[in-house]
Amino acid sequence: MDTLKGAIPEKLKQAIRDSTVNTLQDTCSSLHHFFLHFDPFHQTVTQLADPSYALCGKSKEAALKYKQLGNQCFSNADYANALDYYTQALQKAPFEVGEIENNFIATLYINRATVLHKMNLLVECLRDCDRALQICPSYSKAWYRRGKANIAFGNNRDAICDLNIAKSVESSTGGKRQIECELKIILDQSKSTDIVVQPRQKENSLSTTGEMPQIKLQSVSVPDKGRGMVPPSDVSPGSLVHAEEPYAMVILKQCRETHCHYCLNDLPADRVPCISCSIPLYCSHQCQIKAGGQMFMISTEDNYILKNLPNDLAEYAAEVIQYNDCEQKIGNVTEHKHECQGVHWPAVLPSDIVLAGRLLAKFLSKNSSGDITSFVEKLELSHCYEHMPFESKLDSHIYAIVLLYCLKHSYGAMLAINGISILQVVILISQIKVNCMTVVRLKSIDAHGLSDQSGGFPFHSSVHLTSNVEQVRVGKAIYKVGSLFNHSCQPNVHAYFLSRTLYLRTTQAVAAGCQLELSYGPQVGLWDCKDRQSFLKDEYAFHCQCTGCSEVNLSDIVLNAFHCVNPNCSGAVLESRVLECEKQKIKHLAVADKVIKNDDIYEVCLHAFNQNDASIHIQPGFCLKCSSYRDLESSRATVDKALICIKRLQDAILSKEISNTSISDALRSLHLLRSNLHACNKVIAEAEDNLAQAFCLVGELQLSADHCKASIQILEKIYDPDDIVIAYELVKLSSVQLSLGDNSAVNSIGRIGAIFSRYYGLHADLVFPYLQYLRREI
């Protein structure tokens, strides 16, 4: 791309820099014209989209190589690597119509099932057996492996059926004899014990509570922010106000090997590959089909073999091999199909551009004419083209043309490429910039690096742990109604995702007709006003007009503030960067507010509020309450030095090599921070939190709890006390309290439960299984 960018004539770059929506067609046409006569452009497109260059394609040779490597690892009992190689072999193996090719894939599934059995992953093993049988119903080894897995599962009734079918379809006498021996053992066992009937193991599916929004929201236009969503009646906190499936979605590159490319859930050990290329991995056949289309049909010859079975066994076999997915509603368009055949572009182009491709493919599949002139209009999404910086305008021009040429390989002549169609894609890219949502998953990692993802807790309760909750970014998506919610740095709505579904839930009471607003990332408490505003400008190209950015709030004043030099004064001393922003807010504060606000805010900026003059003279370095002067330069130097020690402790926590020296240095630094910074400065909360983790790791649990509480006290001032951030901190505190046998854990866990149900409602346990563990412990 750099070659393309570098070659564009300066005059054309200038035109793109100055372009508006009205002149966009001209700049798009000019760039297209330039590229058409520029050989490297054609080379780039060929390499990206021509199937003969397809590095992401299938290859029987590569699959055989991975299979052999898998076999080697298996014979050395290196099961983890064997599993990996067999999966890679499956990714590379071509899915073609024809018995021999299908047998190869069935063999790979069974080899992997055998590894999974060895690793005691029985559910995964059974699913791979079923996949092999769906391809080759008369595959004796697959029935045999299924029988063995069912025995290990204690599901003797199914095991007997599996082994009987295996015996019936097995051609060799030796093989039949071995199966008979297994059958005899299991039949003898079954006589002496009750037969356990296990539920049939279906492919992965995430069960949700089925909770549905109870109100119909309205879209209204609001000053400064465009359209927004409001409820027609009062809404109480914790209410589900919206649920929606994505219009289009794409996985982030860093999650390609760890998350399902369709539902974005964690990949199980028995991941399923795409049928036409070697990139996507899915958690199940259902997801694979929804993303890439149908797999294969069972040959009539194989069906014939099964028809020779006795009635009861034939019925049982049919149930196992029945390809229920065929009946699934796949929707109008599969999400990944147009990217297939192993071409490069979906793997190489940025996620936003691949997402643009998915939106276009969806449109084209419904409009067979291939005319995309009305595309942008029909999407009805806002965009920010004119506010985009030059680099983004230039990139979107280049990517729009490249993407259209890549799609042309799938859509052929029906897709016209000209100034108008390129303009549509440039606008689409800027719509994605403003409207796409980052899909995240909540993950809990304790200080020992254990994760709760599976919902099971492998650690013993005597192990001391502080559990950190982390948001992991897994995908990007466009939700058409979800895009109508405006941003606030003090949001009243919380957005979260289960599989692909977006859920929006109120975290506060919202009156009828008041805007429902979520956070696009920045929040009061997380960053100060200046940082929030520059983030929103860079990422979304708008100047935030929310209450948090226009009205005085305690958090923005104290978050990065210094302590007054007068030790008994609670006033805040601000650096010029923060002060500029806050001065504007204080200036606009009505006199009545100043009197009424006899609270924490009033307390830290008494002097500033008492200024009679409209033009405020507060200066950086002067206390907002008593006007005493602090030398910010030397204070900043002391703080920076102290922070180096805190960072050292942080590194020691990560490497789990905590020495007494690192703790005592950090304690001295904490003291310095407290004497220089305002008592509610977030840096102190973070230092307290690090000390809590360090003390926990060295087994000083009481000290750990004390520092954790000190951190929470500060966070309660800069966030709302019922903010989810407080719940995350309480998760750490309660874990330590449980280890200490401290009864206050009951209170902490009660508070966590209350906050989580406000943010996640009935989905709380599903999103954060660690909650169940905590409840069990009390």
Ligand SMILES: C[S@@+](CC[C@H](N)C(=O)[O-])C[C@H]1O[C@@H](n2cnc3c(N)ncnc32)[C@H](O)[C@@H]1O
């Ligand atoms: C995802 S859209 C939200 C819906 C949008 N208002 C509309 O009319 O389609 C994001 C755009 O809404 C506007 N917006 C959202 N929150 C805002 C805020 N707090 N301050 C100013 N503008 C905002 C900005 O123009 C932003 O680019």
